[in-house]
Amino acid sequence: MATNQDSMTMRPFRIRRTAQDTYDTFTMELEPAGSGEFTFAPGQFNMLYVFGVGEVPISISGDPTDPLPLIHTTRAVGTVTKALQKLKKGDVLGMRGPFGSAWPVEQAKGKDVVIVAGGIGLPPLRPAIYQILANREEYGKFVLLYGARTPDDLLFPKELEQWRGRFDMDVTITVDRATDGWLGNVGVVTRLIPKAVFDPKNAVAMLVGPEIMMRFTIADLQKAGMADKDIYVSMERNMKCGVGLCGHCQCGPSFVCKDGPVYSYETIRDWMRKREI
């Protein structure tokens, strides 16, 4: 796991570029305000601090093989993320990180890889996609299944188009509600699993989306023949400290900020189904 310096020390980062992806989702490119390097593993997140407003955990959505500028894609839903959205090129924010566990990209070598993303779940998976594509010959079949609410909610449409054009990657997209001109799939992302071509006995699956979507997805992956230990999920919980001290993100016996956010389903299954933990 990549750690750059004291996890409680905030570093200033300057906004190099911002872009509005959809009506409520935006991407920021950040660079260190001073000197310094930054490394991270796919699946890790940073705590971003808007001065005077607060701090929020955001997954890194950039390329781990080319980590700077640091890229974060965020949905503006709360006070801090809405404040983040208002920041402009040149503004400075605070950053702590990277934190958390990573996608099992190394362990997946020699196996098929199935990535299932729902809604804003694609950004935390994008670093894993980059890393696999950078070492494509070391993996078997590579499948990306992505579901969004409507065609207008699809993130990274140009990149999706490029990935769909590759012969060494199977990309299938579906939306919950079609709009005029949409000729693709309509329906929940789980319906794509039975049609995906991969070897369930020799594959690793990585999922991100709302918990309910992940639960249905896991059921379909199990139906296809995948073992719980080969299914990895990224959990979301209310995080404050990022180092397992404050307890806000406790999920059963573990702390999502420290032991997660990426878990093998085998280790988290008993806690994912429980309410109010």
Next chain:
Amino acid sequence: METLEPILAEHPVFKGLDPQYIKLMVGCASNVRFNQGEFITRDGDQADEFYLIRAGSVALDVYSPTKGEITYLTLREGEVVGWSWLVSPYRVHGDVRAIQITRAIRIDAKCLREKCTKDPQLELELYKRFVPIIVDRVEAMTMQLLDVYSD
């Protein structure tokens, strides 16, 4: 003479079905083609047929007076259009429309229901194969209602 028998036998929904039943069904089957935008069935129609998609894609729509036609699911090669033919009063729920040129096998359900009344084992086999399809459609609609990506 070539018949639809091997195509029916290989279709996912009938794979593994006793060959004698496949032979029975061939008598109720025909090839059909739908142009882009063409309606395959309409809400409220008598459900006297169902379709095995061979190529292309179709949209399952429901009509809302305030929102118009809403597509809640698309089906492609290897999937089945229509389960209402199996459940009395045999009325179609929602519209089905070809999104692109679609080739399918049409099964005359009236013909098949008659065969079922003479052979309860065939009826049981068909129920076993269509109940999971009904469950799949209910699950898909439930997930849509949850609007999971809006969180």
